[in-house]
Amino acid sequence: MSDQMKTYPVLNIKSHSPVMKSFYFSQPESDIQPGRFFNVWLPGVDEKPFSVSDVFQGIMEITVKAVGPFSRKMMDVRRGDLVGLRGPFGKGFSHHQHALLVGGGMGIVPLRYLTRLLRQQGFYFEVLLGGRCSQDIPFQTDFSEWAPTTFVTDDGSLGYKGAVTDYMQDKIRESHLSFVYSSGPEAMLVKVMDLAAQVGLDYEISFERYMKCGIGICGQCVVDGSGIRLCKEGPVLTRQEAEKVSEWGMPHRDATGRRNTR
Amino acid sequence: MSDQMKTYPVLNIKSHSPVMKSFYFSQPESDIQPGRFFNVWLPGVDEKPFSVSDVFQGIMEITVKAVGPFSRKMMDVRRGDLVGLRGPFGKGFSHHQHALLVGGGMGIVPLRYLTRLLRQQGFYFEVLLGGRCSQDIPFQTDFSEWAPTTFVTDDGSLGYKGAVTDYMQDKIRESHLSFVYSSGPEAMLVKVMDLAAQVGLDYEISFERYMKCGIGICGQCVVDGSGIRLCKEGPVLTRQEAEKVSEWGMPHRDATGRRNTR
Amino acid sequence: MDELLKTSFLGKTYPSPLVLASGVLGLTADSMKRVLDAGAGAVTTKSFGLEPRKGHPCPAILPFDGGLLNAVGLSNPGVDEMVKEIRKLREQAGLSSGIFASVFGRTHEEFGEVTRRAVESKPDLIEVNVSCPNVSSEFGTPFGSHERDVEHITRIVKKAAGNIPISIKLTIHCPSLIRMAKICEENGADAITAINTVGPGMLIDTGVMKPILAHKVGGVSGPAIFPLALKAVYEICGNTRLPVIGTGGVRTADEALQMIMAGARMVGIGSGVYYGDIELFTHINRELRSWMIEKNIKNLKEVRGIAYE
Amino acid sequence: MDELLKTSFLGKTYPSPLVLASGVLGLTADSMKRVLDAGAGAVTTKSFGLEPRKGHPCPAILPFDGGLLNAVGLSNPGVDEMVKEIRKLREQAGLSSGIFASVFGRTHEEFGEVTRRAVESKPDLIEVNVSCPNVSSEFGTPFGSHERDVEHITRIVKKAAGNIPISIKLTIHCPSLIRMAKICEENGADAITAINTVGPGMLIDTGVMKPILAHKVGGVSGPAIFPLALKAVYEICGNTRLPVIGTGGVRTADEALQMIMAGARMVGIGSGVYYGDIELFTHINRELRSWMIEKNIKNLKEVRGIAYE
Ligand SMILES: Cc1cc2nc3c(=O)[nH]c(=O)nc-3n(C[C@H](O)[C@H](O)[C@H](O)COP(=O)(O)OP(=O)(O)OC[C@H]3O[C@@H](n4cnc5c(N)ncnc54)[C@H](O)[C@@H]3O)c2cc1C
Ligand SMILES: Cc1cc2nc3c(=O)[nH]c(=O)nc-3n(C[C@H](O)[C@H](O)[C@H](O)COP(=O)(O)OP(=O)(O)OC[C@H]3O[C@@H](n4cnc5c(N)ncnc54)[C@H](O)[C@@H]3O)c2cc1C
Numbered sequence A, B: 001m002s003d004q005m006k007t008y009p010v011l012n013i014k015s016h017s018p019v020m021k022s023f024y025f026s027q028p029e030s031d032i033q034p035g036r037f038f039n040v041w042l043p044g045v046d047e048k049p050f051s052v053s054d055v056f057q058g059i060m061e062i063t064v065k066a067v068g069p070f071s072r073k074m075m076d077v078r079r080g081d082l083v084g085l086r087g088p089f090g091k092g093f094s095h096h097q098h099a100l101l102v103g104g105g106m107g108i109v110p111l112r113y114l115t116r117l118l119r120q121q122g123f124y125f126e127v128l129l130g131g132r133c134s135q136d137i138p139f140q141t142d143f144s145e146w147a148p149t150t151f152v153t154d155d156g157s158l159g160y161k162g163a164v165t166d167y168m169q170d171k172i173r174e175s176h177l178s179f180v181y182s183s184g185p186e187a188m189l190v191k192v193m194d195l196a197a198q199v200g201l202d203y204e205i206s207f208e209r210y211m212k213c214g215i216g217i218c219g220q221c222v223v224d225g226s227g228i229r230l231c232k233e234g235p236v237l238t239r240q241e242a243e244k245v246s247e248w249g250m251p252h253r254d255a256t257g258r259r260n261t262r
Numbered sequence C, D: 001m002d003e004l005l006k007t008s009f010l011g012k013t014y015p016s017p018l019v020l021a022s023g024v025l026g027l028t029a030d031s032m033k034r035v036l037d038a039g040a041g042a043v044t045t046k047s048f049g050l051e052p053r054k055g056h057p058c059p060a061i062l063p064f065d066g067g068l069l070n071a072v073g074l075s076n077p078g079v080d081e082m083v084k085e086i087r088k089l090r091e092q093a094g095l096s097s098g099i100f101a102s103v104f105g106r107t108h109e110e111f112g113e114v115t116r117r118a119v120e121s122k123p124d125l126i127e128v129n130v131s132c133p134n135v136s137s138e139f140g141t142p143f144g145s146h147e148r149d150v151e152h153i154t155r156i157v158k159k160a161a162g163n164i165p166i167s168i169k170l171t172i173h174c175p176s177l178i179r180m181a182k183i184c185e186e187n188g189a190d191a192i193t194a195i196n197t198v199g200p201g202m203l204i205d206t207g208v209m210k211p212i213l214a215h216k217v218g219g220v221s222g223p224a225i226f227p228l229a230l231k232a233v234y235e236i237c238g239n240t241r242l243p244v245i246g247t248g249g250v251r252t253a254d255e256a257l258q259m260i261m262a263g264a265r266m267v268g269i270g271s272g273v274y275y276g277d278i279e280l281f282t283h284i285n286r287e288l289r290s291w292m293i294e295k296n297i298k299n300l301k302e303v304r305g306i307a308y309e
């Protein structure tokens, strides 16, 4: 069973920036949809959730940005090292025609794999990606080759200067885009939901919460207003599901289960 | 799993004699071959192995003769009572053309069900059944209707007087019979093996030993000379298997694991 | 309320004998509400203490072929936060719904202190987790293994709980479970919850050749422990008069019935959520109902403890 | 002898680290011979005592989803018969094959008496079953739960065994397994076998509403107890210098490796025979060999105890 721990050798590593790397493994399970995630175990360190950034010809890729103790340790992982993988967990994106993909920061990761699959199906879609700077945005060439892609950065080092959501409104007014996929920082996602709702568009959005078990029992990732477990019914929620949740934009619960700022 | 305990209501009961009854259950499992057996649990009493005497239209029959504490208690079982059944255990008879079925005493039981299946396949076969007296031989009408059947009793109350093995030699000399099935008291089986070997006939014989687990782990039913477990590789053995065993005709091991008479 | 399944327990009546066990989906009001909606007669909160605790690093919950290992390490947001969540749940779910608050302490006195604070949220029951095997390296072996500790904690919590009933949650890892249950009874416990996880146990990854759980060892739950839990319930129910919440490895209506026939008043389900998800409560309720109708049983108390001789 | 798998244990060398655990197929010479032929490095007899015992009525062995329950009740043909079977096995299987004789007694002294008689058959090891949970109603709780009993029995058996090494078979149901193992070490044990069955546990048939086992309760073995056994082995190996026969729930080469990485010298397999039949020994040997070749490991001692930190 994929919920049980198994270790896999790292087949290859690719650096995107000094603080961002992709790791390649032979594909552990067949049923990997974009948006679903794996718990990644670094023996002796910890185990944390990471989206799948690609599956291609039996090789699975995950992409990690160093933001804290665990992800920094990931930067030291070498080819051949054994890493534990459990998953795929959760619910991923479904396939829709004429979509706009809106990604921010590491939220870009699951959209990368989604892009491959939408393209395989011959669907038309456009992509809007944002980050603090150019270095923050992985897979630039892939996205640009695969679909009409707009980049937006805080510092203007790539594409437009500003926030992705500034450019989203124009895009979704274009009549040929009828669906939104989004993934990124929650402040951005809250705006995306708003904008989509304004023009009555349907969407699927991937959210993040602190996760412990990944298998729907510890209760750590449950969001208020719904009882939805993001590790099980999420991380990708439909518009209907996402609108039930009352805590978007609020401080997240930490490892104790408390909301950070109370 | 059929190794786990499940209780079934007795659907019907048929008396063959004051000390022999058949019990009917809805068929617990599909893979029941003649010669395979069930462990029958009488709650509060004990659990003992019994062959399947018939499976017909989703109803399974077992046939019990009162010989001791457990089987006597079985005579008190009423329609609707719940009885535990685990199985089918062990290896049964395979199907051969032109066979002679030689049964003695309660060894007749598995041959009854075998008869149904051989007939269904349109095979020619003959039957030779023995017992102390007529009452000792169940299913007389069925056997007689289904195949050329010869009865032999110690007291002559049915068919010939004598022992089945006295009549077996003639039968197997008849060229159209080329295989022997047998089941019954071990003294008889030893003779059957001898006689079959004399004319070079192949056979399958069902043996009985004290059994505890039925699932091949307690070691109670292992026969010397081979390590064969009668609950798992048996109770039906091929000629090749049976000839390896060195203890036929010796006193059986009892519940302690000791041979009775040492 | 469902006439067939309604279950009276310590003066209240619940719509089902099924209880969500502590530690599973019990962190927030909305999470527990969802389980009540699915058909649980009551829900137990995650065990909480005085202060927030992060618990152990991950992997902390690990499925294996026979069940689950867990070494969550009593991570919890602390009594203040949990009191808020319990109040919120009470508001959302109404007075008739069953809310059990599970408490633990690092010292005997802390058990009393947490209980005093927990009663502010007016749970139906204070469940006293003396038996978590995951914190032994910090606290020594669990209190639940020692008769003196259990005796003392029971008295302290009983006093602190005022008129809210208390249930002591026991482990099989003690010299005599029957004696332990009697000690609870004699010292004022109103009920017993049996059992907590077993072990702890360990699993090793043969690739990296190290224990998998960050805490190395974790308590065993799920199918693996069902016969152990059933036997514990049978023993306790046969030897005390306390109502028992029978918990451990239940995944099916048949197993829930076995617990009841062994004497359980209510049936706890924790790891079952992993095997049958939240709808497990709905399914088991439905199957219990069908079974009762078929056997012409009007209330489960007709078969409660019937296996005991 | 297989160079990869050969395992030295108490001065002898066996062709595989796998041992048939006591109570499974261990009644007769021919039965054990078959298991040796399938690839076991050694076989352990069914535990035997002074007199023949019928044991409990059936059902005595009961599969459930997580493993097996058994309450065989130490049925055995008695020491006289078993000495004959061990001798016969020695003749058939040769001097190099591993034969472990498992003994039990109803009193401390009986352990000594049975051992004295058992050594006549020259087994490689006397395994001392102080921990069977199936006979507790007759003998009180198993000796293996009490440090004084284990201490005393170890000394008595050690003396009675002469120059044949002894292994004490432990249960997890004792106040401290580490302390128990140290007591064995200090009192002359040459090895430890860990673990015996867990519990006991119970299963109830909801049709007849009664416990299924004739003895009502039985010890749990198989997959359910693997993490408990592994943790026990890890603890004992980390805290004593005694070689350990790691037993409990092993069904796969990966699990056998986990036992070895936790420190086990040999790996016992009992219930595994139910899951993988007698060929399980052949399969696990083959997979262990492939794994070693792949990892370029010349002898399992290179990874023995490697998980311990
Ligand atoms: C479904 C999901 C998919 C993710 N996909 C990716 C991805 O593809 N690439 C990537 O770089 N990151 C991804 N993350 C985030 C990643 O899990 C965190 O960056 C990582 O856990 C940080 O751990 P740390 O020790 O390095 O940092 P910390 O200093 O511990 O934390 C940094 C941030 O990560 C969050 N975080 C820490 N632990 C967890 C946890 N157990 N569960 C969720 N969030 C946590 C913290 O709340 C904080 O916001 C994903 C998270 C989730 C929930
Ligand atoms: C594979 C197999 C199939 C059988 N099929 C039938 C059948 O179809 N009909 C039938 O009436 N009988 C059958 N028997 C025999 C039946 O199991 C015994 O008659 C029954 O166990 C007797 O138990 P008791 O308590 O009535 O008698 P007891 O007084 O205990 O014993 C009477 C005889 O039965 C034998 N016996 C007792 N217990 C067992 C046991 N656990 N395993 C095997 N033998 C035992 C004794 O050795 C003795 O020979 C079969 C036995 C086996 C092994």
Ligand SMILES: Cc1cc2nc3c(=O)[nH]c(=O)nc-3n(C[C@H](O)[C@H](O)[C@H](O)COP(=O)(O)O)c2cc1C
Binding pocket: A217, A218, C021, C022, C023, C024, C046, C047, C061, C068, C070, C072, C074, C102, C129, C132, C169, C195, C196, C197, C220, C221, C222, C223, C225, C247, C248, C249, C250, C268, C269, C270, C271, C272
């Ligand atoms: C992930 C997890 C966390 C748990 N946390 C707690 C806890 O905080 N307090 C407690 O008393 N029991 C806790 N338990 C034990 C369960 O409440 C229950 O007693 C045990 O798991 C046996 O039941 P089950 O097999 O139905 O899970 C936890 C169990 C699991 C699996």
Ligand SMILES: Cc1cc2nc3c(=O)[nH]c(=O)nc-3n(C[C@H](O)[C@H](O)[C@H](O)COP(=O)(O)O)c2cc1C
Binding pocket: B217, B218, D021, D022, D023, D024, D046, D047, D061, D068, D070, D072, D074, D102, D129, D132, D169, D195, D196, D197, D220, D221, D222, D223, D225, D247, D248, D249, D250, D268, D269, D270, D271, D272
């Ligand atoms: C049917 C059965 C009978 C057993 N009989 C004995 C016994 O006589 N003596 C003993 O020391 N252990 C006995 N055991 C325990 C096993 O030797 C072993 O310690 C335990 O079952 C755990 O290992 P396993 O999971 O591989 O079976 C028995 C186990 C089973 C399943």
Ligand code: FES
Binding pocket: A210, A211, A212, A213, A214, A215, A216, A217, A218, A219, A220, A221, A222, A229, A230, A231, A232
């Ligand atoms: S992470 Fe445990 S329930 Fe979602």
Ligand code: FES
Binding pocket: B210, B211, B212, B213, B214, B215, B216, B217, B218, B219, B220, B221, B222, B229, B230, B231, B232
């Ligand atoms: S009856 Fe147990 S091995 Fe055959």
